Amino acid sequence: MGLYIKGNRMIIVMKYGADEAQIEAVVHKIHQSGLKEHLSRGAELTIIGVIGDEERLDPSRFAILPGVDRVNRVAKQYKIVSRSTHPHGTTIKVRGIEIGGAQIQIIAGPYAAESAQQMDLSADALALISCRLMRCGAFHSPPYAVPRKEREALAWLKHAAARHQLPVVAELSDVRMLDAFMEHDIEMIQIGERNMQNLDLLREVGRINKPIILKRGVSATIVEWLMAAESIAAGGNHNIIFCEHGIRTFENAYRNVLDVSAIAVLKQETHLPVMVDPSDACGKSWMVPALTKAAIAAGADGILLDVHPNPAEALYAADQTLSPLDLAQLIAGLQPLAAALGRSL
Amino acid sequence: MGLYIKGNRMIIVMKYGADEAQIEAVVHKIHQSGLKEHLSRGAELTIIGVIGDEERLDPSRFAILPGVDRVNRVAKQYKIVSRSTHPHGTTIKVRGIEIGGAQIQIIAGPYAAESAQQMDLSADALALISCRLMRCGAFHSPPYAVPRKEREALAWLKHAAARHQLPVVAELSDVRMLDAFMEHDIEMIQIGERNMQNLDLLREVGRINKPIILKRGVSATIVEWLMAAESIAAGGNHNIIFCEHGIRTFENAYRNVLDVSAIAVLKQETHLPVMVDPSDACGKSWMVPALTKAAIAAGADGILLDVHPNPAEALYAADQTLSPLDLAQLIAGLQPLAAALGRSL
């Protein structure tokens, strides 16, 4: 909490023609707030730097003053997740499997839980292909869809994966379900794109001791995403993995645009691992191989993939889902790519 | 649940050069799913209409088939909230105050609860200006902000407003807080833009009997917004008010772009009332009067405004907040406007 005491700053840009009284009123409010100013006058433009403690620095309280053109924070607000606090990248371990190291991880499994058998067949296929982690996404049921049986589905997932010693990832959307996740010992928890800024949920998973895969909201800026991670980290849980999931743009030839630039930026801004979910980003299985390769080439530490024993019969998201054979072929193609990048798979 | 039985459809567009076997495979899957097809062959392009029951109609299960170019739903998925079910607009009453009728409602109050005194001063000012409804928005506290005392804040709000018989609106973000909202008899519940697709929360407020103000997510399409409302309505609560709140675009000269076109589209697509929150949309109090006028001219049934007894001392969102005097002047300017549009204020 004392993290922001020193050196934090905003810059207040006065309007052209702001007068002395307006400048003084700003300086007065800075002092009144227990902060210090740093004045820089120009022939046309006066700029005022503000130095001090974060808590007292809400920019909008200065932006409202007469003669102020705009107020910009210059200090970054995320701290624990910032690479400046951990110049070397962080590796997160899940039962001995490293995420964020030289080995790239493929986490695969069904988009939605349908039955115990579907889960078993999925786990069997993953084990055969030598995948090391299994996932099951939540399904966002439309108003008239069949009700979810989440607790039962968690049991299916866990049982199927345990037969092959695969740690699992499942999506938590309702804070009241956290107990069930703990009971079933779900190894990693995914926060979906719709909950990236659900502060109540972020706070809860900040208090537990399991790795969190934090998906990017479809219109979240990278700074908002880093701040969401900071909201988890502030509770004590620093085991956070970012997962790029596509962003919403004007283009409608595919669901979302996979933002590979975000991978490069995160690798600079945070020490935490970065994964990518190409299935959900594009919504089309035929695009998944190209996007997976692009994500890995851009530096991703892992990939989340929708895989179903029989995609043509998947209840949801069939057309973004790979078959086990598709997955095996994709992985075969990824191995030389990973090697060319100095990594393994 | 039987609503979708008849006449619902998708259109399957085959690729150029799709062959007979591919077309037959699609038709076979349509039959297999208990649906009917309607085939239209052209020299270059074959189109297949699909007729039947919604539950079996997940488009992605057809999109995955070889030779299929794309699959589009043609039937709309929202039903209860659709204007086609209520050609005349619906009016929602809160303690005798009509929302969605000829009278335009201004709902004003602080962005965030700070103290009992702040709430009292706010309510006093609103009563003086003859506002009929009071609001208090939730604050989305950043990781290191002071913890919220939501229950206490609800009590402040309710007590302050009750002194002037003002019904109140407050934002619910955590499903575990719903009890407190019921206990304090908060008259209307706001679902914030970050929770527009929080299905667990939508389901809960679908079971109670209070009007819900459903804010649009900053990157939600109008169809997604209508579907979110349908998710509430499906639970039995049809008292839903849409609230346009600005959408996120490439422009960064202001926070979000107030989408007045959405007002016109909603007025056609749904029978439910439509409100607008210009304060939060633009983030600048100097823009609020122009946007308020634009919203009313475009057909909005009401306006949500951030008002604080002393904006320069507001703890949050100071620069988007009006003073009571600003509000009084704004309302004076709105009265002739409302009259020119055949409405009252």
Next chain:
Amino acid sequence: MGLYIKGNRMIIVMKYGADEAQIEAVVHKIHQSGLKEHLSRGAELTIIGVIGDEERLDPSRFAILPGVDRVNRVAKQYKIVSRSTHPHGTTIKVRGIEIGGAQIQIIAGPYAAESAQQMDLSADALALISCRLMRCGAFHSPPYAVPRKEREALAWLKHAAARHQLPVVAELSDVRMLDAFMEHDIEMIQIGERNMQNLDLLREVGRINKPIILKRGVSATIVEWLMAAESIAAGGNHNIIFCEHGIRTFENAYRNVLDVSAIAVLKQETHLPVMVDPSDACGKSWMVPALTKAAIAAGADGILLDVHPNPAEALYAADQTLSPLDLAQLIAGLQPLAAALGRSL
């Protein structure tokens, strides 16, 4: 051209942990560029202000230096079009008709020129409704459309309008057509949204003495738009009218989102008039009345509308086009609105 000599500035924010040598290298480059620095050191963060002449201030030359986090311009780059140079708004006159004054102007006419008869019927209808200005938009012909006969179309437009003494607006997209516009004495020239950043075209219309209606590119920021206007103004032609035309967003329920916030921002940033084209923004005639009202309520000085003698037979853009009767009814509804806002129509 000496406008930017004094007081222009950038702010260079150093990275956390930037060392002395890096700071000195930045300062050295500032001096080397003939500029001055203003250093502000904090415990964690050093900020360097740069003072001097615009020409030498390309931010990217500093952003590339080691230890630099980012470089922001703080001075605005538009000058002639800035309201700071003309605190009172500018009124532009076209044959005695004022744009930017108390009177709101409606400029109506066909989306595309089809025939002399179509133009005559359009002009007759406008005269009957007491419109004071006539327009004809260019049509952006798709690859296989009938070739445009632009010169002929200009003659039709001018002849039809002259019969009723209506000054005209036409769109110029090819710089080689400028002569024809001058020959036919087209009173105002429209630069379309696709050419907002066509610098060659902007320079040419900067050298003539006719009012220019500068449409906003569908993804242009307001600052880029102001800079495009500055590019015209720099050539000597200061008779520029901004025309908001809708921006491209993720929403696809209508063509573009009419950005009413832009009207409010332009009114603050520039002294020049602001118009709005709701027809082309939304692409649907049934939405035009609501958007026209919103634009006027937000402060627009005029409206461009697509009107055709018989919209159902219009060759292009039929569904965004009003009939003369639609227009007459719309105008009747706008008169009380304008009056309520203290303006006339």
Next chain:
Amino acid sequence: MGLYIKGNRMIIVMKYGADEAQIEAVVHKIHQSGLKEHLSRGAELTIIGVIGDEERLDPSRFAILPGVDRVNRVAKQYKIVSRSTHPHGTTIKVRGIEIGGAQIQIIAGPYAAESAQQMDLSADALALISCRLMRCGAFHSPPYAVPRKEREALAWLKHAAARHQLPVVAELSDVRMLDAFMEHDIEMIQIGERNMQNLDLLREVGRINKPIILKRGVSATIVEWLMAAESIAAGGNHNIIFCEHGIRTFENAYRNVLDVSAIAVLKQETHLPVMVDPSDACGKSWMVPALTKAAIAAGADGILLDVHPNPAEALYAADQTLSPLDLAQLIAGLQPLAAALGRSL
């Protein structure tokens, strides 16, 4: 031109509750336009397919009719550039260098021409690194920048490159400059992102016999981009190379988002080669290697890069520019990547 005669279609979706008379009026207009209809009636929804000749098929003429909900084209409008006309990809040769084949091409050179010496040094460096093609981008001079000397710059570029037998690419923005491009025998012409929909320019380059690199507008959809290429191809010049250049989104952590999904989609939709310009997309040289790798992994046939003999002294775009050493190191890293993908560099 007879390409669209057969089988082209739209689908007209009627509103819920559209009556017989409305359906008949639509059918009547279809007949009147010399087209045929295909009627599909459902209990709730009637859909009308339209079959016939493209020229008579402007969807908006049907969208305007009473009872019509929407009109969608189902046939694609691009033909020459469509992969369906050339199932195998097309390779474009420039002086024996293949673009679109197994070999990936790196086209490098300065963002803007500064001097003959700068061009010579650039060409010398490229030759040393074994680059096979040289480029120079246009600079979009802001209003008060030094005037461009384009003709002189073309001579510098051509002279510098000729010393090493490097074919060159330069950007054409003003149609009046085409003669100069022909005179100097500029081997490839780039159409910049701001001119992607400048139809006059597209038509002119459609008439010459040089490869065109067509950059994507920052907010152009893929369909619009394909149509822009079709506009060139319709004139007879089929030597078109697409160049993804980043799209504008809400994110402002970098200039534009490099859309790697577009590469995959273009590879399916068109037979023409696809290149990527990561420098201009992201605007930061430190991100260029990651984005270059991602683009190649996603299937790009080539990369355009900003390279300057001394980036720190580049007059424009310094911070997105690589030094010759940076380029040599990047290429060394790309070689194993290309090999892993079954290509060469």
